[in-house]
Amino acid sequence: MVKQHKILLTFTLFLIVALLLAGCGSSAPAPAETQPEPETKTEEAAPTEEAAPAEEAAPTEEAMPTEEAAPTEEAAAEPDAAASGFTLNERIAEKVANGEPLMLRVSYHDVSNEFAPFIKKGVEQAAGDFDVDVEMVGPVSPDADAQIAELENLVEAGVDGLAISSVSSDALAPIIDRLLAEGIPVVTYNTDNPESNRLAFAGQDLEQSGYEAAKVLADLMNGEGDVIITTLDAAAQWSIDRETGARRGFDEYPDINVLQTVNTGTEPQEIYGSIENAMLANPTVSGILSLECCSVSPAGEYVKRNGLTGDVTVVGFDELPQTLQLIDEGVIAASLSQAPERQSYEAVRLLLDALNGQPVSDVDTGIAIIDQSNLSDYMQGN
């Protein structure tokens, strides 16, 4: 009897937890709605296939130097050679010919990271604009094996086209080639797999973005001073690419010294602690370059809390709400956006083009510099 009573009590407690969680869940959209949504610019700018790239390109081109534009044009002028050798499998070709609804999936390498909501918005925008069954899928952690397993399951479920972003460059090249050999069109976005025969890539030139970020920081520092570079994962290919570009950029300024690359780890407290230690170890630092979304706001917080605003210039990447707020407060000088929602949007468009037999080529989603002068564009909705 006592045992039954305990079981009942426990079950009730479990229900309370579940209800609490459900209650919070139902109210979850509240903060989401009030968060900055710079991507609304993209959404507004993308009512039609033509309008999306054209209007989005405007600020990008402004922000990009001529070096940035060159590879894009080159890529656009020369359609991917692999694309011409690709043949749709009979099942998919038949569906296209009969005008049957197509099932497309956009596989993202970690649907739990900060970037995923932006990618998802681009996918949802494309689903509406192109009236196609397309969803974002992917593992809940950067797990390449889980992603591959899911892709294999999607093939069994009859997927008609895949856009893939992998956790690191070329991590999924073998399966991409296998899918293409089966006649399933595959494009990549965000993180490329250039060693594969993917039909096209939609995303940013990572090395170039690192180069641009370094130049922005160096110019803000008037070309002199000591710099540390922060990154969540110094061994990841995206980080290596951006750091390579950044160091190339700093090399153009003889009076800029890069003292250290700080591998902050991914946990927020760990990130802040690493920056705190590195700043204490290098008291002459007057510039911090963060190579991604997530060590930039802790760097800004450190600068703000230690009264270093104005003495230490911070430049980073992406448009997370906290980053935008610190730009607004004048703590972070600039952040480079890579238009993530446009990457997934363009990936879906490329897939549809490939399915309809049109030639496809790489799309450079460009680099836009966010600072106080254009911050309001990115803080719309607040």
Place this chain on the structure above:
Amino acid sequence: MVKDVQMTPTTSPISEKIKNLFLARETGVLVALIVMAIFLSLATPAFLSVRNLLNVGRQVSLLGIMSVGMTYVLISREVDLSVGSIYALVGLITGMLIVMGWGLVPALLIGLLIGAMVGFINGWLSTYGSLPSFITTLGMMSVARGAALLITNGEPVTVNEIQGADPQTLSQFYYLGQGRVFDLIPMQLLFFVIVAILGWILLSKTVFGFKIYAVGGSDKAARVSGIKVYNIKIWAFVIMGFLSGLAGILSIAFLPSGQAGRTGVGLELDVIAATIVGGASLAGGEGTILGTILGVLIIGVLRNGLILMGISAFWQETMIGAVIILAVGVDKWTRSRRGL
């Protein structure tokens, strides 16, 4: 077996006390910490500055708060792998409640209650549910992480006025994580000290603490002695859940932006490592709060020192792992030599 250090008679002669002191696990960890501190102070002058020492104190605080809870769980011969996920879930929910306009006290109470309840579920399933705690908490690690992702829709939770938080509540909330007592001592460190003192009193000076050791030493013997083994273990998990929640709240109060996919990921391993280095055993029945504090400090000082010395990030990971193996290995070896 009940932990011998805890049960040392107070009437032993001075030589016996000195012998016990040298045999105590904490002494070895303390010596290791002192050697590390001396080496680092020679290698880098910044190490011994007040500012850096306070930095280290703050940096280890959240790990320390959770490690106090893990000490209870490990002594009771269980393990909790879900602490990083509870940390994220509670921190993010509390942050969202503040953003939604809740007052500080209700938001904190709900957050801490959720942490304790998840701990209770872990404990119940691992005892009355007859499931190994490794499996229960491995599952809960995913459940709590998934719940955090669902509630936040995968988007970052930013706790500030722009998002809708009440300015007065916000300043109080920020003070919990970012404030400094006497303009010097970080609030996080103060919380750690308070939790450590309370944790030490509960474990070393109360009947409940004695029962935890008894349960971990031999649950059969404890049961025969009339101890409600399952209830004691459940309490250990509740304490763990509560403290994970507290650490999660302090985390988002310190850095007012968190994301369910990143916050607290991998923290469970750091917490277990620090507790084990401090002398707790996965086999149960062993461990002290003092040892855990020293274990936490070893991990914290090592991370801090390696960065101060400008050692490559990849070497840092390797060296921290090696120190964990070395610390536990040396202890096992010396204990076997001493016939313990």
